[in-house]
Amino acid sequence: MSKLAYKRVLLKLSGEALAGDAGYGIDPAVVSNLCAEISQVLALGVEVALVIGGGNIFRGISTSAKGMDRSSADYMGMLATVMNAMAVQDALEKRGHSTRVLSAITMEQVCETYIRRRGERHLEKGRVVICAAGTGNPYFTTDTAAALRGMELKCNAIIKATKVDGVYDKDPMKYADAKRYTRVTFTEALTLKLGVMDYTAMTLAMENNVPIIVCSMFGGHIKRLMLGEDVGTVISVD
Numbered sequence: 001m002s003k004l005a006y007k008r009v010l011l012k013l014s015g016e017a018l019a020g021d022a023g024y025g026i027d028p029a030v031v032s033n034l035c036a037e038i039s040q041v042l043a044l045g046v047e048v049a050l051v052i053g054g055g056n057i058f059r060g061i062s063t064s065a066k067g068m069d070r071s072s073a074d075y076m077g078m079l080a081t082v083m084n085a086m087a088v089q090d091a092l093e094k095r096g097h098s099t100r101v102l103s104a105i106t107m108e109q110v111c112e113t114y115i116r117r118r119g120e121r122h123l124e125k126g127r128v129v130i131c132a133a134g135t136g137n138p139y140f141t142t143d144t145a146a147a148l149r150g151m152e153l154k155c156n157a158i159i160k161a162t163k164v165d166g167v168y169d170k171d172p173m174k175y176a177d178a179k180r181y182t183r184v185t186f187t188e189a190l191t192l193k194l195g196v197m198d199y200t201a202m203t204l205a206m207e208n209n210v211p212i213i214v215c216s217m218f219g220g221h222i223k224r225l226m227l228g229e230d231v232g233t234v235i236s237v238d
């Protein structure tokens with residue numbers, strides 16, 4: 001078997017990744033395709049923790065802008081991530097993978113509560129750990145939750161799987177000559193405002209020396225990344 005570039009990874013999926021053409025809600029066919037990609041990674045023997053956003057169902061900040069209390073709106077956003085986590089859990093289990101949803105907000109009838117040591121143990125046993133409810137705190141994002149859980153669960157990299165296969169110097173959808181960065185430092189990414197993840201997530205990863213990798217969620221790119229191929233954009237300390 002080929003040597004793995006990463007033994008344990010934290011995969012961050014935005015809520016929009018689960019939505020179909022409608023742009024909101026959960027599209028079971030899309031979730032199934034996404035889980036097929038994750039399945040390929042698991043087949044390599046990589047340990048996978050997931051953090052899933054909630055923007056396809058609810059985004060706190062936009063609702064608070066319309067007059068709702070920010071914290072209440074954010075809690076609603078966190079609850080939305082739990083629904084997404086359950087949809088992904090179901091799709092992964094249909095493919096025969098063992099999974100656990102660990103929520104930062106206790107809801108014992110629905111899933112386990114996030115306990116770091118328990119999460120680590122699940123990963124060691126080959127279960128997919130799906131971290132739900134973000135950090136459990138308002139005023140944060142699931143990007144920050146991804147960085148935090150990535151550190152806590154001792155992941156070798158945080159992978160931000162998106163619709164685009166990396167970070168480009170200009171919009172690749174609009175410009176044919178757009179160039180993909182293969183490697184950038186955190187300092188460059190922050191200075192150039194590359195918009196990889198929010199600042200809190202980026203600084204957390206930088207201070208703890210864990211790379212963030214932006215890559216496409218489809219086309220077997222995550223698997224190729226695990227095998228050390230040149231896909232996506234690696235953001236690292238040096």
Ligand code: UDP
Nearest residue numbers: 015053054055060074077134135140141142
């Ligand atoms: N959220 C929060 N604390 C967290 C994570 C998420 O308050 O630790 C709320 C916040 O309102 C956010 C919403 O949950 O807008 C959905 O998360 P996010 O916007 O990060 O999802 P994504 O853009 O990845 O779909």
